[in-house]
Amino acid sequence: MNVIERPRPAAPPAPVRRAGRTGARVTGLAAAVAVLAFVTMASLAVGAKPIPLGTVVHELFHYDGSGDGVIIRTLRVPRTLLGLTVGAGLGLAGAVMQALTRNPLADPGLLGVNAGASAAVVVAIGALGLHSPAAYVWFALAGAAIAAVAVYLLGARGRSTAAPVRLALAGAAVSAVLIALVWGLALTNPVTFDGYRFWSVGGLAGRNLAVVWQTGPFLLAGAVLALGLARPLNAIALGDEAGRALGVHLGRTRVLGIGATTLLCGAATAAAGPIGFVGLTVPHVARALTGPDQRWVLPYSMVLAPILLLAADIVGRVVARPGEIEAGIVTAFVGAPVLVLLARRRRLAAL
Template identity: 60%
Template structure:
């Protein structure tokens, strides 16, 4: 049953990819899209649109969406908090602060540069959250991690705003990254983030059984032979790899990692061995559909995908949490 549902989810993702390649300010027939893949003709204007503009943003959408879906599922399972999202460990705040410093202090102006600084900032912020959450007895419990993440995020965002308010040039460059977008990112940038995302995805998919055991409580996990502290470190490292690279790649996109795991658990239940692969497939489908909507609702211009995901995700999330039969963590 669940295996057939996953196959259906892959079909939905394939349709979203085709829509992302074919639909925009200039619509491209599906047969042209197929010919671009099978028999590319550089002299064909429509095929050039597909290869130079839409293919890179589709690849970025696939990578960032899959990473955010996995990271959101990991965070909700790790903290046992159904409202947790990839930003809970301070990842988004750390990436934003690092990008601001890169622009304002070092003069970095390319997305290729943002990737490295954003990833480093996300990793350092997550490490700081884990260190703060480890103080006191019982180590880094879910509640302490959530509180530490909120505190670190608030502090980093305060520093970020202070830098932006004092430097209008930095603000002008940063705001295009902060809103979240798939446009303007080349395949080279995706290739830079790809190895981190691949390692993070493999680690996330291998952590399903760990999360199931942690969901029983620390005492039960120890009784089943699992070290809760090491399991949390492993899952947290996966979140950093996934969310750090995705945030650096596409900006701090909201609601993808928060909404999709809830929707998935409505029909898979709380078993993370299924919620993780489902989220990895459906999150990029949602992100690509949101990107396509952003292209068509304001032709010939477009609305950034970060705005569209917020508009779509907020009411969907409210509807999901109000359902009485929504699967619990």
């Protein structure tokens, strides 16, 4: 009896699918960059006094000293550049923190960075009389770094490396102590409280280009460091044992990740104040668009976060015209419902 063997079905063309998905990610990233360019131009044009886009372009390249030119050059260009750099820093810091701790609800403040920066700013205002953002930006950076180091040392005490849960607990403890110190100093000194309350809201208004140049190198260094950790973070997402099996040095990766987060979040907080929810929500949007691969999540977060921050700043200028609502308040209104959604929908919050 002859047996006729049927041909097996051909295997699906995996390389083609992979190439197609990569192409979709590149296209999506290019579209996000285009949206960011549009929002940037809108940030320069929209405000208490609307300025036509043609005038904006003319004043950027052919400044003539007119009233519109002064508004664009001295007020809107600095806050727009600050929104771009601070937003990118917060988005990257949030993505790194969520990957590093394997906690989908982690944000840049988890390591006590925001609390450390706030404590340093209060000391600078109350003890040294520094009221300008350009003056106390260095104190905020130093405070953020000291707090992050303290959290890591507490999380790694008695062990060779700090586990994600221990880092989160140490960060919560250090943040609680520093926040109590901040409000203790602020409420007992009216001058300190008056200067601190504007910074603590978080916003882009009232900052000049000096703040951008002071914090820019730290944000750039943190971005380079964070983007270089994409592959190790992918391995850590599989668990500590799987990460070690893949040749990842867990201790070194966590130290570098904390260093990147400190640079990014510390510089962003020093420049614009503690702006919440940007670093929490944007990485989830990035993962929904690209999947869990950190090689794409990090660049997407770096582009999407400034879109959110600049859009929040624009909304704050429009809804309370001729006054303004700080961007940190608007992002809280947007981010709070998203936080509830993430907590209720486990599949969306999963890393």
